[in-house]
Amino acid sequence: MIKEADLSTEDVAQIKEYGLEVETVKKQLETFKEGIPKVELVSAANIGCGIQAFSEEEVELFSRKYEDSKLEIIKFIPASGAASRMFKALHQFLADYSPEDKSLSDFLVEEKSELLDCFFAEYKNFAFYDEVMQEIKDSVENYEALSEDEKHYAFVETLLKEEGLNYANLPKGLVPFHKYDSYYATAFEEHLVEAAKYASRNEKAKLHFTVTEDHLKKFKETFAAIQDRVEKETGVSFEVDYSFQKKTTDTIAVDFDNQPFRDDEGKILFRPGGHGALIENLNDIDADLIFIKNIDNVIKQEHLETISKYKKALAGELINVQEKIFEILNRIDKDGFNKHILAAANSLLEEKLSVKTTLENEEDVRNLLNRPIRICGMVENQGAPGGGPFWVKDGEGNTSLQIVEGAQMDTDNAEQYEIAQNASHFNPVDLVCSVRNYKGEKFNLTEYVNPKKGFITKKSKFGRNVKALELPGLWNGAMAYWNTIFVEVPVITFNPVKNVCDLLNENHQV
Known part of the structure; x- marks a missing residue:
């Protein structure tokens, strides 16, 4: 067992101030x-x-x-993950590559990165392509005069960096995943559309997203921007709620x-404490049936009938x-x-x-x-x-x-x-x-x-x-x-x- 000496009086005070039980922390130390x-x-x-x-x-x-x-239905989506991991290889690219020192083609040959090869071969097919290009036109001087390698570098820089679109610091749920004729859809939006197919009652759907406090405002702003369009397209009204991973589960x-x-x-x-901490959030949900699905597991809407059929x-x-x-x-x-x-x-x-x-x-x-x-x-x-x-x-x-x-x-x-x-x-x-x-x-x-x-x-x-x-x-x-x-x-x-x-x-x- 853990001896009391492992935790000083100051430690105990810090633990209590943090909102944790001292005995719980001692058990955690014992587990290590x-x-x-x-x-x-x-x-x-x-x-x-x-x-x-x-x-x-x-x-x-x-x-x-x-x-x-x-039965009363709700869809529960863990959505606190940041997009930074999605773009890890591109972050490394910005750190390692300079178009002034080497051609992009030579760099890619040396790197032997399938992900980077794939990205630059097909970057125009991403749902966020148009938004990045518009931001470049608004913020990058003399863009047309840049070399092709410099343009590629500027594209990644504009996509990720804070002075650009800052996608690296977005929650994954708010990154554009799919491009349609007149708009793009984030994973967050696709979960709404999907819920309308199988998790609605009387033309109403309830969804609960677990998010970080830093991202809550962005989620609410995104919902406000798309709510009217999505409700008209689906014929379903949405009740969206949010919660945070509880600090007491740290x-x-x-x-x-x-x-x-x-x-x-x-x-x-x-x-x-990891996504297992969300059992506390799930415990707070009041419904008869709860659908659970990860934020990044969505599909383009033409396949939703198959998804819906099996969910039901x-x-x-x-x-x-x-x-x-x-x-x-x-x-x-x-x-x-x-x-x-x-x-x-x-x-x-x-x-x-x-x-x-x-x-x-x-x-x-x-x-x-x-x-x-x-x-x-x-x-x-x-x-x-x-x-x-x-x-x-x-x-x-x-x-x-x-x-x-x-x-x-x-x-x-x-x-x-x-x-x-x-x-x-x-x-x-x-x-x-x-x-x-x-x-x-x-x-x-x-x-x-x-x-x-x-x-x-x-x-x-x-x-x-x-x-x-x-x-x-x-x-x-x-x-x-x-x-x-x-x-x-x-x-x-x-x-x-x-x-x-x-x-x-x-x-x-x-």
Whole structure:
């Protein structure tokens, strides 16, 4: 255990002033020293063993079930990510290249960067091209007299730098992703249009974006600028709400000796706890069904019918399973517990929830059925980095379906590495969640988190090495004790933008 001496009186005062619990910080320090055990993979989930595959008839059936429901719907989009990572290679380009010293073609040959080659070959096809060119005309003197290499450099400079369009400091959600005939659409706008297709009720759609405080004003300004047009085009009115990652979910940072990392004034450094902290924000949402999707996973609008169809089908299957759970729990309240209810509960757990255990009594049934439910779309593995669906064994020997990130796996273990390599499916973050119990009461989602499934990462601060603790991921450890259903969805539902050239992929080009 951590000794009190590790934290001085001044440290304790700083922790309390920051809004954190001292005991919580001590546990975090203990976690750094002990490390976080790797997840024990039993096997990859696949079709017929942990992952369902809907037939066309089931897609239609479940979609209609969702459409006929009267449930309150909201779409929840984590959107605090900055665009700086998208443009990382271009930042480096500005730092390394000078058109006065070398031709661009020679520079690209030396760099051997596929991303830079792609960017300069097709930069006119980006949705932001016209806006950048207009800014250049307004602000760059004698632009037409510049050499072609100087023009390319000016384009990147105008795109990224503060005195230009300052895209590097925009939230990713407000970068123009798609160009249409008379306007361009940001990822933020595309989420509105998408919500109108499958997450609206009575021509109204509710969306909740988690953003940083610095970006809130920009999001509100963008919504005000596009609201009338988007509502006319979709025939849906939008209620848009925002929240910030709570400061009370920040975690202490340590040096490589696992001692509190301190700034030049001796103050402890605290860092945001990662997207797992958003379980607190999700817990504040009041709705019957919550769709969750990442801000950068959008598609040009011509494919929205396919996206919408599968979103509705996922929601319909969730409602279908939820009704069966509620029926069992209500029967217990009304008629008492009996062997018929026990048989029905065991059948449901095996057939729909992939729970590998046998219930024996009323307490078991209530404990395992009366939980939040999530249904997660899974796409065929395309080699993208990130998490996937696996059967996992916990410390008590229980096996369950979980979404596991690469950082959680013991890839130094040959057996575990082989299981990871054989994964057939990938997690695109495509969730529908039910957060009310059979009595209509909201679950406290923080009670269903596995606190031991966080991440320890290595960062730098003030030019020094630092270790950071990320809370259990929102769809990983933060939902570890939810009832879980995995369903295969088409690959077209997964179109993330991790670097700027991803916007040149077919599903982003209009």
